[in-house]
Amino acid sequence: MKSYNMPDQDGYFGSYGGAFVSETLVAAIDELKRQYAHFRDDPEFKAELAHELRHYVGRPSPVYHAKRLSDHLGGAQIYLKREDLNHTGAHKVNNTIGQAMLARRMGKARVIAETGAGQHGVATATVAARYGMECVVYMGSEDVRRQAQNVYRMKLLGAKVVPVESGSKTLKDALNEAMRDWVTHIDDTFYIIGTVAGPHPYPEMVRDFNAVVGRECLTQMPELVGRQPDVVLACVGGGSNAMGIFYNYIPHQQVQLIGVEAGGDGLASGRHAASLSAGTPGVLHGNRTYLLQDAHGQIIETHSISAGLDYPGVGPEHAWLKDSGRASYVAITDDEALHAFHTLCRLEGILPALESSHAVAQAMKMAPSMGQDKILLVNLSGRGDKDMATVAERSGLLL
Amino acid sequence: MSRMASTFQRLAQQGRKALIPFFTVGDPQLELSLPVMQALVAEGADILELGIPFSDPMADGPTIQRASERALKNGVTLTDVLAVVTEFRRENQTTPVVLMGYANPIERLGLDTFATQCQAAGVDGVLVVDYPPFEARRLKEALGRYGIDMIFLLSPTSTEQRIREISELATGYLYYVSLRGVTGAGGVDLEEVKAQVQRIKTHTQIPVGVGFGIRDGHMARRMAAMADAVVVGSRLVEEIESSPSPEDVPQRVGSLIRQFRQTMDGVQ
Numbered sequence: 001m002k003s004y005n006m007p008d009q010d011g012y013f014g015s016y017g018g019a020f021v022s023e024t025l026v027a028a029i030d031e032l033k034r035q036y037a038h039f040r041d042d043p044e045f046k047a048e049l050a051h052e053l054r055h056y057v058g059r060p061s062p063v064y065h066a067k068r069l070s071d072h073l074g075g076a077q078i079y080l081k082r083e084d085l086n087h088t089g090a091h092k093v094n095n096t097i098g099q100a101m102l103a104r105r106m107g108k109a110r111v112i113a114e115t116g117a118g119q120h121g122v123a124t125a126t127v128a129a130r131y132g133m134e135c136v137v138y139m140g141s142e143d144v145r146r147q148a149q150n151v152y153r154m155k156l157l158g159a160k161v162v163p164v165e166s167g168s169k170t171l172k173d174a175l176n177e178a179m180r181d182w183v184t185h186i187d188d189t190f191y192i193i194g195t196v197a198g199p200h201p202y203p204e205m206v207r208d209f210n211a212v213v214g215r216e217c218l219t220q221m222p223e224l225v226g227r228q229p230d231v232v233l234a235c236v237g238g239g240s241n242a243m244g245i246f247y248n249y250i251p252h253q254q255v256q257l258i259g260v261e262a263g264g265d266g267l268a269s270g271r272h273a274a275s276l277s278a279g280t281p282g283v284l285h286g287n288r289t290y291l292l293q294d295a296h297g298q299i300i301e302t303h304s305i306s307a308g309l310d311y312p313g314v315g316p317e318h319a320w321l322k323d324s325g326r327a328s329y330v331a332i333t334d335d336e337a338l339h340a341f342h343t344l345c346r347l348e349g350i351l352p353a354l355e356s357s358h359a360v361a362q363a364m365k366m367a368p369s370m371g372q373d374k375i376l377l378v379n380l381s382g383r384g385d386k387d388m389a390t391v392a393e394r395s396g397l398l399l
Numbered sequence: 400m401s402r403m404a405s406t407f408q409r410l411a412q413q414g415r416k417a418l419i420p421f422f423t424v425g426d427p428q429l430e431l432s433l434p435v436m437q438a439l440v441a442e443g444a445d446i447l448e449l450g451i452p453f454s455d456p457m458a459d460g461p462t463i464q465r466a467s468e469r470a471l472k473n474g475v476t477l478t479d480v481l482a483v484v485t486e487f488r489r490e491n492q493t494t495p496v497v498l499m500g501y502a503n504p505i506e507r508l509g510l511d512t513f514a515t516q517c518q519a520a521g522v523d524g525v526l527v528v529d530y531p532p533f534e535a536r537r538l539k540e541a542l543g544r545y546g547i548d549m550i551f552l553l554s555p556t557s558t559e560q561r562i563r564e565i566s567e568l569a570t571g572y573l574y575y576v577s578l579r580g581v582t583g584a585g586g587v588d589l590e591e592v593k594a595q596v597q598r599i600k601t602h603t604q605i606p607v608g609v610g611f612g613i614r615d616g617h618m619a620r621r622m623a624a625m626a627d628a629v630v631v632g633s634r635l636v637e638e639i640e641s642s643p644s645p646e647d648v649p650q651r652v653g654s655l656i657r658q659f660r661q662t663m664d665g666v667q
Contacts, residue, residue: 010533020502020529022458023552024576026561166464172455179457184580186556283502283529284455296476297507298454 004250006317011200011287014323016316019199020286024183033201035106040208045101052097053212056130057087059094060216063224063377068347069364076370078363079229080380081217081245084352090382091210091241092123096192098209100127103190110134110189114178116143116171116237117308117355118150119382120194125159135159138177140170143307150386168301171237171311175285195238196315199286203315210244217377218248229377231256231366235358236329237273237309239318241381250326259318260362262304263331273302275314276322276329289316305334305390306354308382332358332365338394340364341384353382354390403495403523403548403571406445407606407627417572417628418443418619418663419608420635420656421499423450423466424483425475427645432483435639438653440494443660448526448630451480451500458528460583462633465640477504477513481520488521497524497550497571505538514541524548524571532568539568552576553599555591566603572628573599577611583633587612593625616662623663631659 006013019029039045053059062085066078083091096113103111111133115121121137128135137154141163144151154161167173175198182191196203196210214232221228232249234242236259249255264272272278279290284299292300292312304310321327332340337354340361344350352360356379363376370376384391392399400408410417420439424432436447452470456463477500484496498517505513505527517525525542527535532551539549548571553562556579566573575596577587592609599607609622610630619629638655642648 018534019531020534021531022528022554022576023531023565024554024556024579026531027554027556027558166461167454167468176455176457180460180581183458184584186579283506285457286529291503293503293507295507296478297504298452298471299503 006320007200007204011204013317013320016281016289016319017200017203017287020283020288021199022183024186025199028182028186029199029201031106035102036201036205039102039105049098049101053094057093057097058085059212060220061085063217063220065224066348069344070367072347073364073367075367075372076374076376077372078367079375079377080350081213081377083213083241083379083381084350084356084383088119088123088126089385090119090123090353091213091244092120092194093126094212094244095194095206095209095240096120096123096127099190099192099205100131100133103133103192104131106190108188108190110185111192112136112138112178112181112189113192113194114138114171114174115194116174116310117306117353118143118147118154118386119308121154121159121161122150122157124192124194125154125157128159129157136181137161138164138174138181140164140168140174142169143171146307146390147386148389171307172299195240196243196317197238197285197287197289197313203287203317206240207243207247207317210240211247213241213244213379214246214248217245221377225375228252228255229375231258232377233258233260233359233363234379235260235309235355235381236276236314236318237262237311237355238313239315241379243315243317245379246321246327257321257327258362259327259329260358261329261331262306262309262358263333264303266333267331271303272331273304273310273312274331275312276318277331281319284313287316289313289319305337305394306358308353308355309358330362332361336361338391341391350380351384352380353384354387356381357384401523401546402493406495407572410445415664416623416626417445417606417608418656418660419446419448419628419630420444420652421448421450421630421632422635422639422652423452423463423470424480425452425470425473426466426636427469427639427642427648429473429475429479431645431648433486434649435652436487438649439656440491442653442657444494444656446495446497446628448497448499449480449484451477451498451504453501453504456501458581460581460633462583462636462640466636477508481516481522484520484522495523496521497526498522499526500528502527502529510538510541514538514545514547517542517547518545522547524550526550526552526574528552532565550574555579555595559598562599563602566599569603569605572606572608573603574630575599575607575609575626577609577613577622580611582611584612589621592622596625616659619659619663620665629663
C-alpha cells in the first residue's frame with residue numbers, strides 16, 4: 001500500500017470504477033480527462049487554486065480538540081477537522097472551486113450540478129457567482145422540500161434550481177437528470193459532480209480536489225498532539241469528504257480508516273442508505289461500485305434522515321478500500337446520528353450537519369472503550385444550520 | 400447467414416430501408432407485449448427493439464422513463480423480457496429482435512447467463528446504452544460465442560478515430576444517435592446527420608440506423624434517405640401512453656407503424 005496509485009488509466013480501482021456512459025458523453029469525458037491531466041500539474045492552475053482555497057474558502061480549516069465531549073465519554077480523545085468552517089459551510093466547496101476553474105479553462109460558460117442536501121448545489125452556485133457562470137442545479141423534489149433554506153440560498157446566488165420529480169425524487173434522480181442535461185448541452189456545459197462517483201475521471205478528480213482536507217491533517221495533528229491519529233472517521237454517502245480525509249492517510253498503515261454510512265431505521269429494517277455495509281456490486285451513474293439493488297438489478301429506494309447520505313451507490317474507491325481491507329465501513333442509525341447532533345451542540349457549541357453527525361456518532365460509540373491516550377479524528381464535513389427544520393420536526397416542533 | 404444480415408440483405412434487394420420500432424417490455428402490461436410485437440411486424444416493422452426496464456434510465460427522456468416506471472410497477476424483470484422473446488419466436492423465425500437496456504440488470508443476471516438465455520430465447524442483438532465499447536468487451540465476447548450482435552451507438556460528438564474504432568468492432572448494425580440529448584428530444588440537425596452518417600459509411604459496410612427524435616413518417620423518410628434503418632421509440636411509447644384502454648394498444652401501435660411505413664416507403 002506504500003505506493004498507492006489508484007485509479008489505473010481506465011479509471012479502475014481494482015474491479016470498481018470505469019466509465020459507463022452513453023456514446024454522446026464519451027467525447028466529453030475524454031476531453032475532461034485530457035484537460036484535467038494537463039492542469040492538475042500546471043503551476044499556474046495550482047497557484048490559483050491554493051490562493052482561492054486560502055482567501056475565498058478560508059483554508060486551512062482548523063483541527064479542534066473536542067475536550068468536553070471526550071471527557072463526557074471518558075475514553076479516547078476526539079478531534080474534529082472543522083470543514084464546517086469553510087465558506088458555504090461544508091467541504092463541498094474544495095471541489096467546486098477546482099472544477100469551476102477547470103471549466104473556465106475549457107471555455108465552458110455554463111455549469112450544472114446535482115445536489116442532495118443542497119450543500120454541493122450551494123457550493124456550485126457560489127463558485128458560479130464568483131466566476132460569472134450560468135448555473136443550473138438539479139435537486140430531487142423530496143429534497144427541495146427537506147432543504148428549503150438551501151434552495152433559497154442557491155436562488156440568491158443566481159442559480160436556477162430544477163426540482164426532479166422522477167423516481168424516488170432524491171439525489172440519485174437528480175444525478176440522472178443532470179446527466180440528461182449534460183448530454184443535451186454537451187458543447188457549452190461543464191458538469192460539476194459533487195461526489196467521488198460518476199464516470200472516470202470524476203472519482204479521481206473530486207478526490208484530488210478534496211484531498212486538501214487530509215493533507216492539512218497530516219501536518220496539523222503532529223503540531224497539535226505530536227503524532228498522527230489512531231483512527232480517522234468520516235461519513236459516507238457518495239463519499240467525497242471521506243475520500244478527502246482518507247486519501248493522504250492510505251499509506252499510513254497504522255492509522256485506521258472508518259467510513260460511516262447512513263443506517264436509517266437500522267440495516268435490518270431495509271430502510272437505510274448503507275451501500276457498502278449492505279449492498280452488492282453493480283453499475284450506476286457511470287461507475288461500477290457497491291449498490292443497493294434488488295435481485296433483478298433495479299436500484300432500491302434508500303432512506304436516511306440526512307439528505308446528503310441518501311444515495312444508493314458510493315464512490316468506487318471506497319468499494320476498493322472496503323474489499324482490500326484498508327478501510328472499514330459501519331452504519332449509524334438516524335436516532336444515533338440525532339443523538340450525536342444534540343450532544344455536540346450542547347457540549348461543544350458546534351451544530352454539525354446531520355451527515356457529519358453520523359461520523360461523530362461512531363466516534364462517540366468507540367471512544368468510551370478506548371484508552372484516554374488514543375486519538376480519534378473526525379471529519380466534521382459540514383455545519384447543521386440547513387438541518388434545523390428536520391431536527392425540529394423530529395422533535396415534534398415546527399419552525 | 401444471421402436473421403439480422405438476411406433481413407438487411409432482403410431490404411437492400413427490395414430497395415427499402417428498415418423500420419425499427421422500440422417499446423419497453425411490460426408497458427402497459429406484460430401480457431400485451433407479445434401482441435404488440437406481432438402487431439408491429441404485421442404492420443411493417445422489419446426489426447424489433449425491446450426495452451429492458453430499468454429504475455435509472457439516464458439516457459432516456461421522460462417518455463421512456465415513464466414506460467420503464469410502468470413496467471417496473473408491473474414487476475417486469477429481464478427474465479420476463481427473455482420469456483416474451485421466447486414466445487414470439489414460436490411463431491416468428493424471421494424478424495430480428497434486439498434487446499436494449501442498461502448494464503446493471505444484465506450484470507446482475509450475469510453476463511454468461513444472459514448470453515446463454517438470449518441464445519435460447521432467439522435474441523439477435525443487444526444494445527447496452529451505458530456500455531461504451533471498452534466496458535462492453537466481456538459481454539461482446541459472451542454474445543459473440545452465439546453469433547448474437549452487440550449493437551453500438553455513435554453520436555454527433557463521436558470523433559473520426561472513434562467512428563473508425565467502433566466500426567471495426569460493430570456487427571449487426573450501427574445505431575447513430577441523431578442529436579445531442581436524450582430519447583424523445585427535439586432539435587435534430589438533418590445536415591449534421593447526413594454528414595455524420597456519410598462519415599460512418601466510409602468506415603464500414605454494415606448497415607447504419609438512425610434514432611432519437613424521429614417524430615413522424617416524414618422525418619423517418621428523410622432519415623431513411625440517408626441511412627439504412629430508422630428507429631422509432633418515444634413516439635411509439637406516447638401512443639401506448641395515450642391509449643384509452645390497454646386492449647387498444649396493439650391495434651394503435653400497429654396503425655402508427657403502418658403510417659410510418661407508408662410515408663417512409665413513399666406510398667401515399
